[in-house]
Amino acid sequence: xxxxxxxxxxxxxxxxxxxxxxxxxxxxxxxxxxxxxxxxxxxxxxxxxxxxxxxxxxxxxxxxxxxxxxxxxxxxxxxxxxxxxxxxxxxxxxxxxxxxxxxxxxxxxxxxxxxxxxxxxxxxxxxxxxxxxxxxxxxxxxxxxxxxxxxxxxxxxxxxxxxxxxxxxxxxxxxxxxxxxxxxxxxxxxxxxxxxxxxxxxxxxxxxxxxxxxxxxxxxxxxxxxxxxxxxxxxxxxxxxxxxxxxxxxxxxxxxxxxxxxxxxxxxxxxxxxxxxxxxxxxxxxxxxxxxxxxxxxxxxxxxxxxxxxxxxxxxxxxxxxxxxxxxxxxxxxxxxxxxxxxxxxxxxxxxxxxxxxxxxxxxxxxxxxxxxxxxxxxxxxxxxxxxxxxxxxxxxxxxxxxxxxxxxxxxxxxxxxxxxxxxxxxxxxxxxxxxxxxxxxxxxxxxxxxxxxxxxxxxxxxxxxxxxxxxxxxxxxxxxxxxxxxxxxxxxxxxxxxxxxxxxxxxxxxxxxxxxxxxxxxxxxxxxxxxxxxxxxxxxxxxxxxxxxxxxxxxxxxxxxxxxxxxxxxxxxxxxxxxxxxxxxxxxxxxxxxxxxxxxxxxxxxxxxxxxxxxxxxxxxxxxxxxxxxxxxxxxxxxxxxxxxxxxxxxxxxxxxxxxxxxxxxxxxxxxxxxxxxxxxxxxxxxxxxxxxxxxxxxxxxxxxxxxxxxxxxxxxxxxxxxxxxxxxxxxxxxxxxxxxxxxxxxxxxxxxxxxxxxxxxxxxxxxxxxxxxxxxxxxxxxxxxxxxxxxxxxxxxxxxxxxxxxxxxxxxxxxxxxxxxxxxxxxxxxxxxxxxxxxxxxxxxxxxxxxxxxxxxxxxxxxxxxxxxxxxxxxxxxxxxxxxxxxxxxxxxxxxxxxxxxxxxxxxxxxxxxxxxxxxxxxxxxxxxxxx
Numbered sequence: 006x007x008x009x010x011x012x013x014x015x016x017x018x019x020x021x022x023x024x025x026x027x028x029x030x031x032x033x034x035x036x037x038x039x040x041x042x043x044x045x046x047x048x049x050x051x052x053x054x055x056x057x058x059x060x061x062x063x064x065x066x067x068x069x070x071x072x073x074x075x076x077x078x079x080x081x082x083x084x085x086x087x088x089x090x091x092x093x094x095x096x097x098x099x100x101x102x103x104x105x106x107x108x109x110x111x112x113x114x115x116x117x118x119x120x121x122x123x124x125x126x127x128x129x130x131x132x133x134x135x136x137x138x139x140x141x142x143x144x145x146x147x148x149x150x151x152x153x154x155x156x157x158x159x160x161x162x163x164x165x166x167x168x169x170x171x172x173x174x175x176x177x178x179x180x181x182x183x184x185x186x187x188x189x190x191x192x193x194x195x196x197x198x199x200x201x202x203x204x205x206x207x208x209x210x211x212x213x214x215x216x217x218x219x220x221x222x223x224x225x226x227x228x229x230x231x232x233x234x235x236x237x238x239x240x241x242x243x244x245x246x247x248x249x250x251x252x253x254x255x256x257x258x259x260x261x262x263x264x265x266x267x268x269x270x271x272x273x274x275x276x277x278x279x280x281x282x283x284x285x286x287x288x289x290x291x292x293x294x295x296x297x298x299x300x301x302x303x304x305x306x307x308x309x310x311x312x313x314x315x316x317x318x319x320x321x322x323x324x325x326x327x328x329x330x331x332x333x334x335x336x337x338x339x340x341x342x343x344x345x346x347x348x349x350x351x352x353x354x355x356x357x358x359x360x361x362x363x364x365x366x367x368x369x370x371x372x373x374x375x376x377x378x379x380x381x382x383x384x385x386x387x388x389x390x391x392x393x394x395x396x397x398x399x400x401x402x403x404x405x406x407x408x409x410x411x412x413x414x415x416x417x418x419x420x421x422x423x424x425x426x427x428x429x430x431x432x433x434x435x436x437x438x439x440x441x442x443x444x445x446x447x448x449x450x451x452x453x454x455x456x457x458x459x460x461x462x463x464x465x466x467x468x469x470x471x472x473x474x475x476x477x478x479x480x481x482x483x484x485x486x487x488x489x490x491x492x493x494x495x496x497x498x499x500x501x502x503x504x505x506x507x508x509x510x511x512x513x514x515x516x517x518x519x520x521x522x523x524x525x526x527x528x529x530x531x532x533x534x535x536x537x538x539x540x541x542x543x544x545x546x547x548x549x550x551x552x553x554x555x556x557x558x559x560x561x562x563x564x565x566x567x568x569x570x571x572x573x574x575x576x577x578x579x580x581x582x583x584x585x586x587x588x589x590x591x592x593x594x595x596x597x598x599x600x601x602x603x604x605x606x607x608x609x610x611x612x613x614x615x616x617x618x619x620x621x622x623x624x625x626x627x628x629x630x631x632x633x634x635x636x637x638x639x640x641x642x643x644x645x646x647x648x649x650x651x652x653x654x655x656x657x658x659x660x661x662x663x664x665x666x667x668x669x670x671x672x673x674x675x676x677x678x679x680x681x682x683x684x685x686x687x688x689x690x691x692x693x694x695x696x697x698x699x700x701x702x703x704x705x706x707x708x709x710x711x712x713x714x715x716x717x718x719x720x721x722x723x724x725x726x727x728x729x730x731x732x733x734x735x736x737x738x739x740x741x742x743x744x745x746x747x748x749x750x751x752x753x754x755x756x757x758x759x760x761x762x763x764x765x766x767x768x769x770x771x772x773x774x775x776x777x778x779x780x781x782x783x784x785x786x787x788x789x790x791x792x793x794x795x796x797x798x799x800x801x802x803x804x805x806x807x808x809x810x811x812x813x814x815x816x817x818x819x820x821x822x823x824x825x826x827x828x829x830x831x832x833x834x835x836x837x838x839x840x841x842x843x844x845x846x847x848x849x850x851x852x853x854x855x856x857x858x859x860x861x862x863x864x865x866x867x868x869x870x871x872x873x874x875x876x877x878x879x880x881x882x883x884x885x886x887x888x889x890x891x892x893x894x895x896x897x898x899x900x901x902x903x904x905x906x907x908x909x910x911x912x913x914x915x916x917x918x919x920x921x922x923x924x925x926x927x928x929x930x931x932x933x934x935x936x937x938x939x
Contacts, residue, residue, distance in 0.1 A: 064077075211296075459537065466512075472484060542555045639664050
């Protein structure tokens with residue numbers, strides 16, 4: 006070693022040699038001895054040593070026995086940042102160390118020396134004296150305050166006598182080495198973590214020894230106990246026979262370089278089948294060929310099986326997409342369709358190819374687009390993870406379909422949204438069904454709340470869930486207070502005649518699935534007793550389990566009273582039927598046997614009741630032959646009816662009978678009973694004959710009255726006309742000639758009396774006209790000639806012709822509502838009606854009457870309204886009677902026939918006339934006429 010160091014020693018090789026020496030304590034000691042010896046013997050070696058100190062990259066310092074620095078080379082100056090003169094004979098080596106690190110390292114040396122009572126750098130000097138060398142990593146404290154990682158090796162320096170004359174310190178900058186080591190450690194840690202986290206096993210196969218070296222993970226992956234010796238043959242035995250060719254390592258049949266095989270199947274000793282993925286590198290030697298194989302292995306069982314499942318899933322997905330009864334879609338971020346399966350055409354009728362690339366909202370019903378857009382914007386803005394809503398999609402036939410839409414965002418590898426994916430399901434049938442259910446629910450609620458029966462819904466424990474209005478009103482219960490309580494505690498105990506515990510027992514029986522029906526007694530809201538037909542019906546789910554109870558209660562208090570009364574009535578019936586004059590009988594519905602007949606049969610016919618029980622047709626011998634068909638109808642009647650017929654008694658007397666038959670049917674409509682009441686109507690028939698004769702006489706009298714009225718009308722009109730013309734002549738001669746001079750004070754009185762006479766003449770003329778008209782109506786001589794009339798023109802002409810030039814300046818206000826149409830009417834007759842009603846409006850008011858024409862779909866309404874004296878309420882029912890006038894008309898003239906005539910003329914049109922009036926506020930007369938006459 007010494008010869009080697011001296012022989013190879015040179016300035017150029019010093020760096021490498023010193024690094025080697027720094028790692029080996031004996032090299033340093035040898036070098037020290039050689040250098041010390043050579044420099045003492047040969048001057049040229051001393052020059053070479055000086056050159057080494059000058060140019061070496063290694064920091065070298067020489068310290069005396071007190072550790073004071075005596076010599077430093079340039080490399081050490083560079084390391085510390087100090088110049089030699091700042092260090093030599095000034096500081097110790099320890100002063101160039103980081104204090105806290107130096108103190109810790111000194112304390113670590115203390116246990117390794119014999120003297121324990123030392124401190125500071127004394128410990129280092131004693132350690133060197135005992136051990137000869139100190140090598141360790143250190144941290145220099147540079148002049149600028151920074152730290153430098155170094156490898157420091159200190160040895161003693163001896164003179165020729167073997168005495169220690171100082172210390173030589175070799176300092177290597179290991180900053181790069183430390184960083185490389187750190188990176189290597191980190192890389193190893195990462196590799197270890199990666200193999201553990203990734204469950205990757207590392208293996209090596211030595212061709213020469215035929216042995217595998219496996220780490221713990223490889224053993225675990227193959228299911229082989231750790232430590233098992235694995236040869237290539239053993240390894241191949243673990244591989245499925247069909248996969249063994251993948252792991253062929255025959256040197257003559259393999260290629261140089263890396264390999265990566267398909268997943269192979271491993272059947273380990275534990276019996277589990279695994280899929281593993283192997284990859285690695287084959288290592289060759291130029292002379293011996295393939296020598297080694299190294300690689301990694303991972304358990305891909307889950308991934309491989311997942312991939313197989315994914316492949317199958319993909320097949321199923323494709324099948325599902327193409328056969329799913331719903332639309333699967335994709336859109337881009339602009340909302341344009343990018344994918345639609347074929348069911349799109351099934352739902353909308355639009356072809357898929359023509360829909361792709363089109364904005365999705367183009368197919369949404371216009372009324373739903375704004376709402377649908379809000380959902381899309383929320384989804385694109387990532388305010389929601391998904392959206393699900395119901396929307397109407399247009400159909401190619403012009404209609405629409407109700408669709409349940411579901412959509413969520415899709416993202417690229419960087420997590421950025423790229424569009425949406427979702428489904429569309431046709432729920433039109435469901436929406437129809439929901440509407441049907443909603444309507445049914447409304448109907449149920451309406452029935453539930455409007456039925457007069459008590460109805461409640463409880464859980465299986467009898468706690469109230471719902472109750473209808475009849476319960477609340479009948480029992481005086483507050484709904485909010487009762488809900489949740491047991492049925493039997495919903496009202497206080499004092500309102501229960503049937504004990505509460507009995508009701509509780511009923512509910513317990515019903516909860517077991519038993520339908521309950523009982524009669525119970527309670528007190529109503531007014532504390533009056535009532536009998537209730539009470540039932541509890543268990544409601545069951547599809548599995549037959551009772552989930553709730555429906556109670557119904559029908560108040561049968563009156564029915565119970567009626568039953569009691571019926572029993573009493575039945576007794577009274579028998580008592581009465583035995584005594585009444587009418588024949589009362591009951592026959593069966595099938596065989597026509599008499600079940601009951603009262604004794605009146607014997608009194609009227611002279612035959613016994615027993616004869617009918619024995620032979621139901623025996624009474625037919627009494628019926629007059631001409632009335633026998635009516636009797637047959639009576640016997641076989643299917644509906645309620647009545648027939649008169651005659652019987653001839655044994656003494657020859659003819660009696661008229663009226664039989665009234667009632668039919669009693671069961672729930673299926675089958676006749677169960679025929680009940681009859683037969684009256685002896687012989688006296689009525691006699692009265693009818695008398696009445697017929699009286700009617701004939703009355704007709705004669707009416708004809709006479711008609712002739713009389715016509716005659717009187719004619720006879721009265723002639724003298725009235727003469728009186729009228731005479732009055733006019735008198736007025737002319739008295740007031741319009743100069744020959745007669747009247748006293749001015751008598752003129753007003755004369756004119757007043759003339760006016761009275763003229764008014765009475767007008768009154769008598771109107772009265773005669775109304776009487777004649779009424780008589781013609783009664784005897785049917787008024788002709789009725791309807792035709793389509795422009796009502797608006799007709800009314801305007803009537804107003805202009807009769808009411809425009811009134812002395813008081815008033816006129817009729819006309820208002821038209823609705824769309825005018827032609828109305829079938831007799832203008833002449835309706836003119837008479839309207840003149841009469843408008844004249845009354847002017848007569849009994851001081852304002853302008855209002856006439857409203859109201860055109861409706863199939864009727865015309867004519868309202869004539871005034872703000873006059875009105876009609877007393879008690880007079881309105883008799884307003885259309887003959888000669889009737891309201892009690893508040895005072896001295897206002899009238900015949901009392903106008904409204905009756907108007908009513909008759911309106912009814913000839915198939916219409917009606919009504920009156921609405923308040924005294925001192927006004928009156929509205931309303932005429933309703935059909936638009937067309939049927």
